[in-house]
Amino acid sequence: MRRPPRTAVTLIWIGLALALSACAGQQAASRTVELATLNDSGVTGGAVLTDLGDGTTRVAVAVDPAGHPDMPAHIHPGTCANLVPQPTYPLQNVIGGQSETVVEASLDELFAGEQALNLHFSSDDFGTYTACADLN
16 A cells, blocks of 8 residues: 655644644644654654643544554653553544544643653554654
């Protein structure tokens, strides 16, 4: 299968960020993070975190999955360089490069300390990370 160019994937997730921000209304605050590729996975893209105003945040992930059709995703304590294995917030698996989850935390809470959003290789291989972004 031929992958789209990296520029196209970046434009797609930036477009997703703008669309989600528009849908959430002008009052909603959001932050966009770029996921760093890990372990030569080829996974590239990002996530848009949008405060829903009621103590919850929508986390929308959009990536080029680079041949990884179903990647578990979580927000973990720590940083990408020093990740705590037990996740704080489970996210919907990234299937076909897309995922959307509402977590029980405000945007400010998610960015208040050391936390990282990461993607795993598969449900059978949680120990190998394909991409990660520090929430700071």
